[in-house]
Amino acid sequence: MELQPPLDDRTRWSAIGQCPIEKAMGLVGSRPAMLLLREAHYGTQRFDDFVERVGIAPATAAAHLRALTEAGLLERATYQEPGDRAREGYSLTRAGSDLMPVVIGLFEWGVRYADGNDALEYSHVGCGAPVTVNVACAEGHLLSSDEVAVRVAHD
Incomplete structure (x- = not known):
């Protein structure tokens, strides 16, 4: 990755407190939060x-679900299973759904580099082909990390 001027002089600027990655990690950067979002x-x-499938204490799940709801990634929703009364649960908001590439990317990375179980795969419902996460420019060119530049955004 290449930092372009004036960002290439790291002594002249800091991303602390304003970096989108830092802000995102503040919302979803814990293990329980990401696993709850996976679920x-x-x-x-x-x-x-959620408690059972993530393997965390109810108090931990409650705190993280509340934080994810307050952050706008989940919302409380009414659901009803056949033969049961209506209950309150959680569902993804658009912001939560937009994290899908991150969830799939972490899955792929975990299989490749963290000795994760590869018994599952994500696939395209339409054709059955495996799903992969790639970085592409707005023109559709697939990029490696050495082809990405970080620059000051222009209005």
Whole structure:
């Protein structure tokens, strides 16, 4: 990755407190938060199911679900299973759904570099091909990290 002027002089600027990565990690940067979001992407709605499927204490799940809801990534939603009364659960908001590439990217990286279980894969519902996460420019060119520059955004 290349820092372009004036960003290439790291003694003259700091991203602390304003970096989008820092802000995003403040919302989703904990293990429980990402695993709860993974479960929400998999369709989990019920509190008890989140607790069981993530393997965390109810108090921890409650705190993180509340924080993710307050951050606008999840919303409280009413659901009803056949034969049961209506209940309150959680569902992804648009902001939460927009984290899908991050969730899939972490999955791919975990399989490749963190000895993660590769018994599952993400696939395209339409054709069945495996799903991958790539970085592309607005023109559609796939990029490697050495082809990406960080520059001051222009209005």
